[in-house]
Amino acid sequence: MSDTTQSGPVLSADGTPLKRSLARALRMQKVRALMLIAPLLIFILLTFILPIADMLFRSVENRIVADTLSETVVTLEEWDAMSGDAPGEAVYESLYYDLFVAAEAKEHTKLGTRLNYEQTGISSLFRSSGRKMDDFGEDHVEAIEDASDGALKDAALWYEIMTGGSSDAGNTELLKAQRSKMAQLTGEGFGGDIGFVPGADISETFPRLARAYTDFALFVAVMDGDVVAEEDPWESVFVAFAQEVQAPGGAEKIAGYTGPGAAELQAAAAALADLEPISFKQTFVDIDEDWEDVGNWRTIQTYSPKYTSGYFLNSIDMQKGVDGAEARPENQQIYITLFKRTMFMSLVITGSCILLGYPVAWILANLPTRTANLLMILVLLPFWTSLLVRTSAWKVMLQQQGVINDVLVWLGLVADDARLVMINNQFGTIVAMTHILLPFMILPMYSVMQTINPTYLRAAKSLGATNWTAFWRVYFPQSVPGIGAGSILVFILSIGYYITPEIVGGTKGVFISNRIAYHISSSLNWGLAAALGTILLAVVLLLYWAYDKIVGIDNVKLG
Amino acid sequence: MALTPVQHQTPAFTAAVAAGAGALFGLFVGTAQGSGILGLIVGAIVLGAMGFVLTGMISQAKPIRWAILGIFAVLGFLVGGMPAMVLGALFGWFTGWFIFWIATSSYRKRLPPYLTPGQVLWHFSFRVICGAIFVFLITPILVVMPLSFNAENFFTFTPEMLRFDPAGYSLKHYRDFLSNDGWQQALWNSLRIAPMATILSVGFGTLAAIGLSQPHVPFRRAIMAILISPMIVPLIISAAGMYFFYSRIGLQGTYMGVVLAHAALGIPFVIITVTATLVGFDHSLTRAAANMGAGPVTTFFRVQMPLILPGVISGGLFAFITSFDEVVVVLFVGSAGQKTLPWQMFIGLREQISPTILAVATILVGISICLLTTVELLRRRSERLRGMSPS
Known part of the structure; x- marks a missing residue:
């Protein structure tokens, strides 16, 4: 056999070295795999990742001031906000030409609305002045x-x-x-x-x-x-x-x-x-004396750059002051409270899910398969039922004329005229969301507990451990990964919940998401909504990363 | 199968346990009637006495249990009419079963013989706790169903309903759902959006899942993280981002925009279920097919597809239900022309218009039961095909 005596690299059938041939095959395989993934990746990037990136961008974008008052912004740069005097004639002159075009294009009201988020009253100033541009x-x-x-x-x-x-x-x-x-x-x-x-x-x-x-x-x-x-x-x-x-x-x-x-x-x-x-300054002041107000000019100057940290400062109850960031007045501070409440309630919900989910997961993992499968339906049915169905069910159950109150009154535990208030507050949100998220806790716990060998527990007992010791020292540590997986999942889901708090939360039981939705659809302060969303997203991504480290995204299971 | 040999209890033990249960029930009935203490005492005495007497009559357990059921049903009827009769019958059935269960020591039969009485008590208390949690899980869904047949426009049980008076029930909310234009339009929109979104996510998702399950994929973890992210990112953030971005490119408020958004949300579910199916897939099968001269396309449709089909279908069902149930994103990305069923329900719940919502909810529960059954059957079939399940 001549092959055995041949020196040099091993060759494949077509004469190329086997090493290179294998490398090429591997490369082909990688390319093919990537080709299969590519369409979806592009799809997700376009329909999902790009919108998220757009939102992040919006949270710092502030082009509207510079775009609408392009000339004023330049002339205003030289004005010293600390001087205590209103800007000079040149600023008013450029403001006139900017505002005239803006009023023709009907853009001045948008700018007014934007600046009104930072200083109340500017909106009406711009609106009324826009109507009176002919006075000049x-x-x-x-x-x-x-x-x-x-x-x-x-x-x-x-x-x-x-x-x-x-x-x-x-x-x-x-x-x-x-x-x-x-x-x-x-x-x-x-x-x-x-x-x-x-x-x-x-x-x-x-x-x-x-x-x-x-x-x-x-x-x-x-x-x-x-x-x-x-x-x-x-x-x-x-x-x-x-x-x-x-x-x-x-x-x-x-x-x-x-x-x-x-x-x-x-x-x-x-x-x-x-x-x-023509005196532009005098005419502006005649139209509205607020044009002489230093505070308004300071706001315009502060928000004239194309990018601003103002929305982020706003979402942590601060604002851009004359010299850097400062706290907002007490009566305008809502977001820190809201973030704290969201965190606190998500923790309570996660905690109650652990408390309620652990026994159920344990019993499902330890019952004979047939019974466990039957009981599993009771867990999976809520999981598969529409979120709105479950939320409406809780509305039916919890309201003052609702099922729970009716039963309590019928049992005589509660007087008819002192029905419990269980809805439109934090209690309602916590109960409803615990119920809605419970399957997300039970399923990961169950899949971990299924793998725990019951003989360990018996071995511990035969070595003299009491029931409690056997559970606490042997069983519980092995079930911790399940608790971790379930907790992070439930926490991530609850922190961004919108529908349920909106319906059963009233004013005291709402989350940060409800505020984001309010800013998108009612107050139209999109920048602030984007900043709040970015902060929430950062928290969630951190948890997602932790989840990936602890559990691995590949190991997510459904049902 | 009995693990532990048991003997009948003494009348005194049975009487004591039964009296305890009686006291508990008596307390409730008593407070409902005005005096808790009296109810407690009467309940304890009645059940205690029954326990004492019945321990001696274990041989005739069956007829006696029927008799107790009947007596309590009649008593209930005399006290509070129809609803109380049902409660009475239930109570009678439970009492009869409970007394004999204690008296014959059946509760001990299936437990290991070495358990102490305290452990036995804990064993059953634990089950009662779990039972309560299961009740918590399922009650809200069950409560909705009878309420949807309410003849009144209330969200609560009317006295007629509790009396089982046929006049208290009606199908009017279902009729309203079927005849109201708003609801019909919403249903139609949902049925137009969900399947389209499902097709998109299943198509892209299955291909990508196959790609991801190849042995050598560069950046597998990062790609997976991106593909799963629509499931992890809070819906309100997805909705906000999509709203901003889609209004920039003119997709906001269009059918296409909602379909694309829902497809993106459904993709993680397809990826997860299909990759899970592919874990057990034997790659030598594709090689065997290639060996016998099949091209990649033929191999995919004739060999790989039939084997992973259950996973693909359940992934598709997940994607479908995601789109069909989704409300946050459609609320922002859609406009009045894309008002879906959940959206209509959401409006109804916020403004509390009518129990038609409950009728819709009942129908949706029915749909989810069907979907759940299908997915469960598919999962078992897939496990059987791959020889992963013992059955």
């Missing part, structure tokens, strides 16, 4: 419109002025900048040709006017789907013009202007000559 420079607008026999009322003329005529190169930079600003503000795509490019000359001479008109043009073309040249400009365009002309050096600028509509604009500038320059 009323006389100025009128003067411009009346100048040169109303020529500046003409939409087409404005369009020509702003594009700077056919010879103008056009300022695409400005258009691009305003495009992205509008896109952030409304959340819509602002791409495509809008049939307008601001003129290079005019945007250099009157930058504020060009910005205001470009905003208008973008909004009209994209949001309303109209032709820019046919629409009358917003008041903000007139205000911008008045502001530029009346600013120091404005007179020279207008005199030197030679582009389209120069005559009309100069006439308008002349009409403006005897009017006071």
